[in-house]
Amino acid sequence: MVRKRLNRKEIAAAAGCTLLAVATLTFYVWHQAAIIQIGYQTGRLEEKRAGLKEDIKKLETDKATLLAPDRVDRIAREELQLVEPKPDQIIYEGQRPSDHHD
């Protein structure tokens, strides 16, 4: 059997091609991994944003609950001991007190 000796140029060309292929594959894999990582990050940020939006809405709803007329009425009457004004205690806008109490 006769073994043919490869010259240096051929070895260099083969090595170069292999290196290029490996580099391309490595870049491709790195690129894909990076995209996936960014996908995870974006997903987390999207979830965070949605969570914050939910929190805002929940706080607005809590505010509405706290300002409910029956609650305000109860606190005014029971805790602050406020009472409804008597008719002669009310002065209307654009009206002099004497207009009303004469």
Added chain:
Amino acid sequence: MIDLGPSYQSRVRKRTIILAFFFFLWFIVLTLRLIQLQVIEHRRLREAVISQSQYERPIIPERGTIYDRHGQILACSLPAPTACLIPNDDDLPADLYAQVERLKNIVNLSGKELQNIKSRIDSQETFIFIKRKISWDQAERISKLNLNRVFIQKENKRFYPLGSLAAHVLGGLNIDGEGQSGVELQYNSRLEGVKGRSLILKDAKKRRYDWETLEEPKPGQDLVLTLDETIQYITERELERAVREHEASWGTVIVSHPASGEILAMATCPTYDSNDYPPSPPELGRNRAIQQNFEPGSMFKIVTATAAREAGVVGMNDIFDCSKGNIQVAGWTISDHKKMGVLTFTEVIVQSSNVGTIMVGQRIGQAKLFRMIQDFRFGQKTGIDLPGEESGIFHPLNKWSRTSLAAHSIGYEISVTAIQILQAMNTLANRGILVPFRITQPSFAPTSLTSDIPAAGVRIISERTASELTSRVFEGVVAEGTGQAAGVDGFSAAGKTGTARKLDQELHVYLASRHLASFVGFVPADRPVISIVVVLDEPKFSLQYGGQVAAPVFREIARRVLLYLRQAPQFSLDKKTVTAQLRSHDLP
């Protein structure tokens, strides 16, 4: 070069052939396997790959928020956790049952719910709801159990921050977020929006790493109601107090702005908390302001009086002899609540004499009274933008009996809803123009409650008749007639009381012991800002007349609402002197 001889070369060739044969065989096997995977099982494997690496998910649009006229939130959607079971193909039903059993006490699963889940496990369903829209506390307790097939997902849950306030107007949703009653049903398609679709890509550990929106969702639009949170609260509070004090079966009140037809408050008692929808018993969910037919009794005399004046058959000072205290109509004896002597037309209505009103009705005649009832749109829905409105019961003229003219004159043999009666009274308040009701408005733009005559609407009676009846008859009802308890200090009010005996459905007789007490009116009488109808069913104890039971509710609501609307009194409280008026009647 080394010569290894012919036998060696032959051996090498033989080995090469064998090796080549095995390589060829391996290639054939690979090719066949590829054909099997890529061609024969292509469809199944493709589906398997897709299901392992990606899934489609609907994007639920956010349901629109419902606001009152000032932008106060009445209903909104918030995320709520839902416990679900997602079994794998190789899971044993017994293991899945065990997981569900462990959380049954946390989410309070009933025996029926548990049975339903088990039967779905047995049918090998791939996704099973355990309990939907639970509390965050329950969700946390479930998560701590670390059950591998139980997952917590987010859904939207409707939340009503003001609890029972305006419950009958708002209505509610079913578990799938579809409107079932009230404005939630009426405007469901507008509020719910349109679902979108997204494609989620996941890795081997089922973690989401990318997604794609296949179809954008369209979020639901917000809805602004004409209701005023404060007026609604005042109305509900006063109604609840009256129903409790008189032990009435139910009561309803509507407050409106006559010139625009805007509903400022609509209440029914007893009520329920909108957050516990559907109400139990379901009867609690009925909006009696628009869904309850009843015989109006004397409140209906506003129609008779209007018909008489429009037909020109009765003068304001015409005399009617009511001294007998009763009248016979086709064998039917109709009485007054007391003997009243000889009355003018004005006094007949002011004192609410049945005898006198029947005499007025006889002058009008069947055809003209029928036409006036039709003109006031009785027997038809008012068209308010709420679902399930009743149209009342108004028989055609050819079905009228010999007693029908008399009965209709005093509000019997006809059934109406509270909103229909208010519509009739608003027509008088608007000086003859019927303005359709509405409960929604386009935006929060400040709305002025001016008393101007409406631009929109249909004239159904002359301005003269409406003004004359208001100032000479219906103001008189409040000033010196049956509705004195409706008088609001400092303001002129116009209205009409009603006390209708209830019909026993089995015996077909009107019972003296069961009444429906009512009052409808508006204030101030000369430039109406608000109109109110109050209906209380079967008040107990000695007070049963509309003037005793319903009129005070009108007075208290009107007094507080006028104060809230910063309406200066027309008269000083001790002397009837005219005081300054505010020019603008903007809502605060």
